[in-house]
Amino acid sequence: MSTTLRPSVAARSRCALVLSLVAAAAPAMADAFSTYGDHYRAFATPPVGNGSFGVAGDALPDGRLLMVTGNSVFLESHAGSAVFSEVAILDASQTGGSTDPAFLTVSPDGQRIAIGTGFGKPVAVFETNALGTPNAPTTLTSGTLADYFTVGHFDGTWFDNTSLALTAGEFGQPSFVSMLDTTSAPDNPLNEAVVTNILGGSAGVAFDSAGRLYTANGFAYGTGSDTGNIRVFEAADWLGGVDFETEGTFIGDILSGNALNIDADGNLFVGGGDFNNFDAGYLGIISAHAIAGALAGRGPIDPHNPLHLARLDPRLDGFGFFGSAFNPATGELYITDGQTWYATVPTPSSLALLAAAGLVARRRRRD
Numbered sequence: 001m002s003t004t005l006r007p008s009v010a011a012r013s014r015c016a017l018v019l020s021l022v023a024a025a026a027p028a029m030a031d032a033f034s035t036y037g038d039h040y041r042a043f044a045t046p047p048v049g050n051g052s053f054g055v056a057g058d059a060l061p062d063g064r065l066l067m068v069t070g071n072s073v074f075l076e077s078h079a080g081s082a083v084f085s086e087v088a089i090l091d092a093s094q095t096g097g098s099t100d101p102a103f104l105t106v107s108p109d110g111q112r113i114a115i116g117t118g119f120g121k122p123v124a125v126f127e128t129n130a131l132g133t134p135n136a137p138t139t140l141t142s143g144t145l146a147d148y149f150t151v152g153h154f155d156g157t158w159f160d161n162t163s164l165a166l167t168a169g170e171f172g173q174p175s176f177v178s179m180l181d182t183t184s185a186p187d188n189p190l191n192e193a194v195v196t197n198i199l200g201g202s203a204g205v206a207f208d209s210a211g212r213l214y215t216a217n218g219f220a221y222g223t224g225s226d227t228g229n230i231r232v233f234e235a236a237d238w239l240g241g242v243d244f245e246t247e248g249t250f251i252g253d254i255l256s257g258n259a260l261n262i263d264a265d266g267n268l269f270v271g272g273g274d275f276n277n278f279d280a281g282y283l284g285i286i287s288a289h290a291i292a293g294a295l296a297g298r299g300p301i302d303p304h305n306p307l308h309l310a311r312l313d314p315r316l317d318g319f320g321f322f323g324s325a326f327n328p329a330t331g332e333l334y335i336t337d338g339q340t341w342y343a344t345v346p347t348p349s350s351l352a353l354l355a356a357a358g359l360v361a362r363r364r365r366r367d
Helices: 009-029 288-295 348-364
Strands: 040-044 056-059 065-069 072-076 084-090 103-106 112-116 123-127 138-140 146-149 155-158 163-168 175-181 190-198 205-207 213-216 229-233 249-253 258-262 268-271 283-286 309-312 323-327 332-337 340-344
Touching: 056 112, 056 323, 065 084, 065 103, 103 155, 112 155, 123 163, 155 205, 155 258, 163 205, 190 213, 213 258, 229 288, 249 288, 258 323, 268 323
Parallel strands: 056 103, 084 138, 205 258
Antiparallel strands: 040 340, 056 065, 065 072, 072 084, 103 112, 112 123, 123 146, 155 163, 163 175, 175 190, 205 213, 213 229, 229 249, 258 268, 268 283, 283 309, 323 332, 332 340
């Protein structure tokens, strides 16, 4: 069991200080939509593991990144260090010896982690305190330290600390979003569909602070919504089940609607690419104000209006097929591009927070 993730009272006090600094810095980051992409911090992920084609990751509450590739889970030494060590190994009997990770997501309270281990493979769910240390990675044994749910998944994110939203679907058939109850029995999971009839391939899924669910058509079949059509559903509606093609609010047609993520201000990140419509080569950011306008009935965003949609291309070549992640502790947006991730440099106050978060992590290992 990890000692690095079980802070002492003194370390928890320092964490509380960092969180208070985050709150104090909020006004400085109020216009994050317009400052994303001013500068980038590029860093390398852990090397892609055997059997994987990429790396998936998310941030812990203290700002450190957690990543998965191959059959290994890696943890950053401290926020912003880009130094990763193996801290856990997935159960090879469940993953077939490796993963091609679809996603890694940390629960809102930071206590649980879910990993989509790839097509035809399970979703692994385990407690954060099950992670080992760099010198002693834990094997996440099925039924002991982790649960492995055999459910379809393309993307996934937590709705709350036990409910995991998953996008899935068979090729040529309508896709859907389901809600996996991670407290249910792995051999008989409760995984109810909450968004149905997406007439295309699976895309991303995200929730805002009001519990609204965002998802998209990832690859249109030509019989309904278009590739990259993004719709949002109120919590009161999707909890009872909704039809993608006929319900919800249409936000806009952006890329392929993949890698959906939302920051603390409600700005929506959109990844992927729609090459049939020549919409590719950037990460899109839809402003919270434009989303609010759509929800108020003023219609979808105007993708040609820079106040509605920002286009970020850290490679500057127009050929990226980007994903995204967001770090609430540091305010950084990550644009993911294979083994290279690009972090937008936060505001000066957030740079101080990044340094403070790193200091807490370093001190914690000595407490």
